[in-house]
Amino acid sequence: MSTPPSPPETAQADGSPVRIGALVPLTRPGWVEAGRHLLAGLELAVDEVNDAGGIGGRPLDLVVRDTAADPLRAAAAVDELARLGVAALAGEYHSVVARAAAARADALGLPFLCSSAVLDTLTDRPTDQVARLAPAQSHGWRIYADHLLGAGHHRIAVAAEPSVYWASGTRILRDHLTPRGGTVVELDMRTLTAADVCDALAGSGATALLLLVGAPEPAVPLVRAVRRDQRLTDVLIGAPAGQPEFPGWVDALGEDGAAIPFLRYLPERLGPLGTRVGSALRERLATAPSFVAFEGYDTVTVLADVLRAHGTDRVRTAASWPRVAVEGTRGRIRFSRVPGIGVLQWAWAPVQVVDRDPARPDRFRVLHSG
Incomplete structure (x- = not known):
């Protein structure tokens, strides 16, 4: 059972700030590029x-x-932020980390709006404290699997x-595939090792290899090894977790980092708000x-x-999560209850399968939308 929440708000005639706690990976082994982008949007x-x-x-x-x-x-940061009197928690990119934060927030009665983590089981039990913006992993990865099937890939190595x-x-x-x-x-x-993966892949009959690994290590060495193996020239490399999304991927791999499909959560065209915010974020x-x-x-x-x-x-x-209606x-x-997911969920953010264009690795190609 949750411990009692913080005392109700009191009138603040002095204009003291309303504080939100933000959980962000900003140092290794966290995905620092993702953390930097997440923090830029929050700020x-x-x-x-x-x-x-x-x-x-x-x-x-x-x-x-x-x-x-x-x-x-x-989890320790959630405890500290709760003591500091934050009104709510925001953020986190890594699913396993967000899961620990959500469990602690639920125990403390501290509202947590999770920005980016997708693991379906973000909490072990249903909770009213936690809501999430990112699509659940099962939703996005099924769309990704449908893209693989549609492209003719039926034997997939991971x-x-x-x-x-x-x-x-x-x-x-x-x-989903079976x-x-x-x-x-x-x-x-x-x-x-990367060489072992190439040998196993060559004998597997698989036409696609999915990178369910961290970036840059060992994802970057794996891509280099597969790209240089003449036995694997027709094997698709995929990265459903989105490793190629960030500029560091191109910096590390150049043209080798192109034509690797991944999931991202954007519409094909941004509306006026998204376009304005996109320009400000780029700056x-x-x-x-x-x-x-x-x-x-x-x-x-x-x-x-x-x-x-x-x-x-x-x-x-x-208590307000189910009543949210925000552009x-x-x-x-809007947030709702989705079967099998214990948190209040936006069902769903737009989902795309994209890759980087081999002709221009700084440009994305939309391959599939769901």
Whole structure:
């Protein structure tokens, strides 16, 4: 059972800030590029909220904590932020880390709007404290599997590291592909080198290799090895978790990083709000914003709307998730209960399968939408 939430808000005649805790991977082994984009979106939205008068005249303040992809560090950060009196939590990119943060937030009665993590089982039990913007892994990865089938790939190899997230992805792919005539071949990255993967792949009959591994290591060496192996010239490399989304991928691999399909959560065309925010994010980041940056912006947009409408009391914030109806950068955001998912879920953010164009690796091609 959850512990009692913080005391109800009191009138703040002094204009003291309304604080939101932000969980972001900003140092290794966290995916630092993703963290930088997520934080840019969060900060841009906070600046715009404050330019528009804040929350009832009070400034919105983002209290950032680096999770470094460490679940224990994230749980400790949730405890600290709760003691600091934040009205809600936002952010986190890594699914396993977000899962630890969600469990702790639920126990403390602290509302948490998860920006980017996709693991279906974000909590072990249904909770009213946690809502999520990113599509559940099962939703996005089934769309990805449909793209593979549509492109003629029925025997799929997965090079997977050990984690709850990668194991969940492998299971989703197998459960979706097998009834449709597909086969999944698992390659265990605990024991295989990049050369071993190439040898196994050459003898497997697989026409696609999916990278269920971290970036840049070991994803980048795997791509290089497969691209240079003459036996594998017709094998598609795929990365459903989105490793090629960020500029560091092209910096590391150049042309070798192109034509690798991945999932991203953007519409084919942004509306007026998304276009304006995209321009502002590009200026902040000095590069094209990823979908993760838009997720960060939408997170604060939703929280600011909730806090304006219902105040900063944590009980009222959590109770308000089902009543959210906010125009975000990628569509209208509402939360609902989805079977098999214990948190309040936006069902769904737009999903695309894209890759980088071999002719221009800085440009994306939309291959499939779901």
